[in-house]
Amino acid sequence: MKRIAVLTSGGDCSGMNAAIRAVVRSGLSAGLDVVGIKKGYRGLIDRDYFMMNTKSVSNTLQRGGTFLQSARCKEMMETAGQDLAASNLKGLGVEGLVVIGGDGSMRGAKTLMDRGIKVIGIPASIDNDIPFTDMSLGVDTALNNIIYAVDCLKDTASSHDRAFIVEVMGRDCGYLTLVAAIACGAEHALIPEVPYNIGDICDNLRKRYREGRDNSIIMVAEGVASAQEISEQIKHHIRFESRIMVLGHYQRGGSPTAFDRLLGSRFGQGAVDALLNSQSGKMVGLAGNQLTFTDFDKVFNAPMRPLNETMVKLAHKLDI
Ligand code: F6P
Secondary structure: OOEEEEEEOOOOOOOHHHHHHHHHHHHHHOOOEEEEEOOOHHHHHOOOEEEEOHHHHOOOOOOOOOOOOOOOOHHHHOHHHHHHHHHHHHHHOOOEEEEEEOHHHHHHHHHHHOOOOEEEEEEEOOOOOOOOOOOOEOHHHHHHHHHHHHHHHHHHHHHOOEEEEEEEOOOOOOHHHHHHHHHHOOOEEEOOOOOOOHHHHHHHHHHHHHOOOOEEEEEEEOOOOOHHHHHHHHOOOOOOEEEEEEOHHHHHOOOOOHHHHHHHHHHHHHHHHHHHOOOOOEEEEEEOOEEEEEEHHHHHHOOOOOOOHHHHHHHHHOOO
C-alpha cells in the first residue's frame, strides 16, 4: 500500500482532529502518502482533496470540530454517488481509506470497500450509541461540556429557588443524559431506555421544596421530549419557579479533553496499522482499554449500544 486517504463525516465532535493527525503522522512515518478529503463524502464526490504533510496537522490537536470539515452527503446513499466516489479514489491511487464518523459514515465506507478500496472506520459521535466500543470519540468532551453548563445553572438556580429542565442532545440514546446526571448531581434523568412517570417527578420536586432545597435539575434526553414539553407538563404541579435550557450543539464543540485526544490518537494510529496489515471493513473500538477491530457487518447488524446497567443502578442508588 502506497497511498491512503482520510475523511470526517456526519456530525462533528471533539477529538476528530486528534484522529486525523494520528492517521496522517502514522501514515507518513510508515512511508505512505496521505490525502485529506474535505467535507466528508461530499469532498470525495466533488474532488475536494489535498496531499497532507506533517505540518498540515500542526496546531490542530487542541481544537474542537474537524479542520477537514464534515457533511451529511445524500449522493453517497445512491449507487451513482458511490461509484463516483470509488472511481475518484482509484484515480488518485488511493488504496486505503480511514473514515471518522458514526454508523451512517461507516455504511458509506462499506460501499467503497465493495468497490475495491480498503476501509477502516473510527467511531466518532457524542451520542455513544455505536456498539462494539466502550467509548466513541467526542463523548468525554461532550460530557464535560454538559457538566460545566449544569454546574453554572445550579449556581443561578440556587440563588432563586428555581428548577431547571435541561435538554441534552444524544439522538435516541440516553447515555449522555444518564451519565451527566450522575456526574452533575441532577435530581432526575429522563432517558429513552427507561420509562418515567411525571407524577412521581412532581411529587419529588414538591418534597424537595418542603425540605427547603433551593434548586432542582431535571435532565431530559432529546429522544424523550423537549425541555419545553417537560416544563409544560410539570409547571402546574411544582412550587419551584422553572426555567429551561437546551444544550444543543454546544455539547459538540470545545477543546477536546485529554481522554478524547488520547482516544483519537490511538484510534488513528490503530486504523493505519490495520490498513498496513491488509485489514478492511472493520471498525476500531475500545474494550477494557484495549483496541479492538470489529467487522462492519457485525456493527451494522447489532442493536444500538445498550446502556450500562451498572450506571442505571448507580443512578437509582443516588436517588436520580
Ligand atoms: O449524532 C450526533 C448529534 O449531535 C445528535 O446528538 C443530534 O441529534 C444530531 O447529531 C444533530 O444533528 P445536526 O448536526 O445535523 O443538527
